[in-house]
Amino acid sequence: LGDVYKRQGQFVENWGMADAASPINVLNREDTAVDFFDPPSLGELGIKLRGSKSLGETINEFTVSLYAMPLWRETPLPTESSRYRISPDIGTVLTDETVRPNAKDGMFGALRIEHTLATSLVNADLQYVVARGPGRRPLYEFTPTMTGLGIIPQYYGSNVFGVGARAVPNADGWSQISLKGELVHKRGYELPSVGVAPPEPYTQYT
Secondary structure (H helix, E strand, O other), rough: OOEEEEEEEEOOOOOOOOOOOOOOOOOOOEEOOOOOOOOEEEEEEEEEEEEEOOOOEEEEEEEEHHHHHHHOOOOOOOOOOOOOOOOOOEEEHHEEEEOOOEEEEEEEEEEEEEEEEEEEEEEEEEEEEEEEEOOOOEEEEEEEEEEEEEEEEEEEEEEEEEEEEEEOOOOOOOOOOOOEEEEEEEEEEEOOOOOOOOOEEEEEEE
């Protein structure tokens, strides 16, 4: 892969190709306390190794990136003063009862491969992602309390397998159109230090 570069620090990277919903974009937490519907990405501390190589005219700019994020950090949720808070009529968020992953369970790792594809039909950018670690958004566990219903955010692990593509057709009159898509399969697993059952495996696409 030619020269390999190492970067360390706090990363904010927007994976994926889609403009709105992007199921392949699993690296960063999102600040739902600021905006629950279109939250900004938050930085993650870690190390990234990146190498690239030119393979020819058809497949080019082949890039491999490895990520290691050893520090788990909690996803911010809307506070009681936020316009995005959960209505008291529904329940009360009990973040004090959230079980946080320990250092071992909190580690996140990922492999990301990117390359271009040039054919007579389309010119495209492709990417493939494999990741494992605690999910960036928690599950919500409902429990009765003395005053109503309590909602406890709980975290689980997730294995992620995804592919994304952005393609521009080469046919006459079609070059102004960009076709984008993502397909991701997620398989949850229990974090031993948390003990919360994950959801059933599911597939997302956009």
